[in-house]
Amino acid sequence: MSAVTTGPSTATEPSPLRGWLAVLAVTLGIFSLMTSELLPVGLLSPVGTDLEVSAGTAGLMVTVPGLVAAVSAPLITVATGRVDRRLVLVLLVGLVAAANLASAFATSFALVLVARFLIGVSVGGFWSIAGGIALRLVPERHVPRAMALIFGGVETASVLGVPAGTFIGDLSGWRVAFAAVGVLGLLALIGLVLLLPALPPVRAITLADPPRLFRANAALRAGIALTFLVITGHFIAYTFVRPLLQGRGVEDALVSPLLMVFGVAGICGNFLAGAFVARHLRRTVTAIAAALVTAMALLALVPAGTAVSAGLLVVWGLGYGAVPVTLQTWITRAAPVAAEAASSLYVSAFNLSIALGALFGGLAVDSLALTSVLWIGCGLVLLALIPAGRPAEGAGG
Template identity: 50%
Template sequence: MALTEKNAGPGGVSERSATRGRLGVAAVAGATFTVVTSEMLPVGLLTPIGDALGVTEGTAGLALTITGLVGAVSAPLLTPLLGRFDRRTVLCALMAVLTVGNLLAAWAPDFAVMVAARVLVGIGMGGVWTIAAGLAVRLVPPKSIGSATSLIFSGIAVASVLGVPAGTYIGELADWRSAFVTVGVLALVVLVALAVSLPPLPAEQEVRLGGVLRLCADPRVRTGLGVVALLVTGHFAAYTYVRPVLEEVSGVSAGMIGTLLLVYGVAGVAGNFAAGAGAGRSPRSTLLVISAALAATVALLPVFGGSVLTAGVLLVVWGLAYGGVSVSTQTWLLSSAPEARESASALFVGVFNGAIALGALVGGLAADGAGVNAVMWWGGGLAAAALVVTALGKSPEDERL
């Protein structure tokens, strides 16, 4: 498509349309916040959900696992199915699916209906995340792409800090069904914001499943996906068990754990924006720093986390590092395949969500077999492996073979 406006960017963005583009970026950030909050919402509500639906907490936890697995599978499959549909229309439709999923979960009279609701949430999440990840380049001028991408991914970081605790708090004030209703209404509000603020976004090219999979032939894409798998698996293996580690190693009280995790989350938001700026200049250098910091802090927490102060410092560094994983790895993949941004995003979302599920599995096996401290060492080891892959693998800064 010819660019007819002065200072138009890669997606046809001009300075004249920049204001609307920034509003669109904010709406897309709201969408990423909403999908991640929807995915993680059951975490703080497992006990009341299990009691109401007559299942154990372990079974209720499948509400989270199912959504993650559906998101991992649907992301690469939805991209070809979206065909030539306008991406604004598709985003709004997916947010409608997310709205229905959350409201259905709120109504669910039994666990079978809850599972169906969570499948809808997984479809909405996988699709929204895939499209949203590559939209910044189409909405703002080139000089603003880095900060806009960071803002879009800040929705993920902020959801981990505010979204899940807020849902849990609503559940305590009212009930767990009210929490799902609230997030469902939020999804509807975001749908309206997307419809109003986004310009028409015609599909840039038709995407086929074979084309998505063929991206894996690019060594830079393979390296990026490998780093995503290692970092996210290691993080979720360790972070799932951070509370018992803090209790056993640091002797932290329940009230202080909440404070420490909030500090961790705030550091994660800051890390997201810092890494976004760094990755725009050099994805490899940024991920080398992130991988090294994660490897050190996660592995050393059982060793040097004997006091609240040192544990808090380690958690801040952990938060800063992991907060930059999403935006840095996404920047790596989009830079590796600029001509196929949606396909690269689909692979990214699939691997990312698969790694979440794998991390929980690996962490559980390590905790049962060798104790929670061993989980931290496993997590640190996987981050160290990511460091090696980042250093030795092909990056978008290398010339295309």
């Protein structure tokens, strides 16, 4: 199998500040894209009411970009292999900014879905390419920290982007929330234009590389299966967290603060996982599964109430906050010499899981009881313990 490289670093020692500013610009870009993808989670009810669609149908706002991102991740990485990476990232961030602004002015749900399709294109392409950008922006000794910062944009969007967007939507309406994320995308666009250096293309992966790597690497297959089960299980339930909380008697005005509680807990979970995952990868996966299953099951079982719901969201947030850094560590260890091909598979699996979680969750909400999504989520997360039994290469206990 041919090795996949990202080329030598073009960063130079005399201007470390410029390199780190460029890293921050990429981080803001990936934060704006992932916030765009997940924004509807906290806005399903108002969007569905305003555009006259059911909660399950409104969940397509999460399903569509997830499916498209899963396909576009490897396709855009390969198709743009001869194009300056700076130009590609700028165009993708510009596209997501325009799509969010279009959503803010959409007069029908069909137009919103078209905009969500474009967001999926941007998310898949940007995330895959951004994974190797740190190597070309900072000196080699700083690459791990730069990579952590860039992927921290994914984590922060997952745990803070949704509650922040929900808060704006509750204050001023869902259209303002979409417009605000569009403006955020424009700011990221300006940052990339001003701060990113020219990044001439280097030898990129071919369409044959990811499937070949997947077939040959058992640890990578386990990591992809783990990603699929955990992320799908999470988003089957979390996509509908707003109606779930409302069904538990939580006042509409308190949903946004409770989602912010979830976000803060997620940041804490990220730091906790970062401290343990290097030496205890499998144990961290087990702890994540325990937290997610406990929170979802108790939300379905225990009596309703705002205080109890807040406590369970803390447990849920701690568990999910640890997911991205843990899964990224697994994938990196499984394929250290083919990182870009492995990353494209991981990005595809992650986004496909978001899409399928929202899709099947919507079907369950429309055809079964609302709380059914909690039990389905529990089942999928428990199944994830099966592939988690096979550690990535070099994993700790």
